[in-house]
Amino acid sequence: MKLRKLLTTATVFTVSLASTIAVNAAGKSDEPQTVEIHAKKFAYEPAEITLVKGATYKLHLTSDDVPHSLRIKALGFNGAMKPGAFNDVLFTPQQSGDFTADCGLYCGVGHTKMSLTVHVTDK
DSSP states (O other): OHHHHHHHHHHHHHHHHHHHHHHHHHHHHHSOEEEEEEEETTEEESSEEEEETTOOEEEEEEESSSOEEEEEGGGTEEEEEOBTOOEEEEEOOOSOEEEEEEOSSOOSTTGGGOEEEEEEEOO
């Protein structure tokens, strides 16, 4: 009787553990990777990001001072960046290469100096 109870407990534990591992693995692969980008007069942080073509990312955008935007003209992207708030935008680059992002919202005399390099790789 004790052996049956022990085997039942071990089986339930094994099935529970396997289910938990499967759910965690599935949940992690389904969620897009988050890339946090800050804007401030007159720069982006980080100044360079690398993405994979066809992969979906959650861009977590914010401004540390005044309103900005992150604009990647060649990839058809423009995301608002407001001070004190995060704007989460899903983005899937469809072409590989090196692209320059700029600020799509006039933010002062150094506005034209704002840039971020976006590297999109095939894998």
